[in-house]
Amino acid sequence: MASLLCRARVLAVAGRSLMVSSVRTMSKPGGIPLNVDHATGMEKLEMDMKEAGLEDPFDLKVKNVVPGTRESPTLVPSIFEKRMVGCVCEEEATVVNWMWLEKGGVQRCECGHFFQLTEAAPLQPVQRV
Ligand SMILES: [Zn+2]
Known part of the structure; x- marks a missing residue:
């Protein structure tokens, strides 16, 4: 009798686990x-x-770009007045040199690469079907 009850309980539990979709x-x-x-x-x-x-959508992926010069800086789009940018100054560098870019002018990293913040259009919500 006990084995029948145990068997019925095991089958009930096993049956529940099979209901997972x-x-x-x-x-x-x-x-x-x-x-x-x-x-x-x-x-x-x-x-x-x-x-x-x-x-x-937020332009967060790492990009390999040619080093920007004062005349042709690396353009960084942003909808804000400033944006944090990381520069891997040398190819074998193990650290990232982080700096704030502000709208208005060209800024130089310690390594000599130039960056400029540009205006970006705000993201528009997408209607889900
Ligand atoms: Zn740098």
Whole structure:
């Protein structure tokens, strides 16, 4: 009798674990919500932009550019009055030289590379279908 009860309990537990769905339930009524369903504000905006095809909406990825000169500085877009920029001054450098770029003029890194902050258009929200 005890083994029958134990067997019935094991089957009940095993049956429950088989009810887990492996299908994505994005925004489906009654489904498990995804991160995009919980996101708000800037996180939501970033997820929507990525889904719309813009992989780097805040322009945060590392870029390899030719060193900017005073006459032709490396242009850094921003919607703000200033932006933090990191310069890997030498190819083998193990540290990043961080500095604030401010709108208005050309700024020089300690290594001699020149940067300039430029105006960028603010991101527009994407309508999710
Ligand atoms: Zn530098």
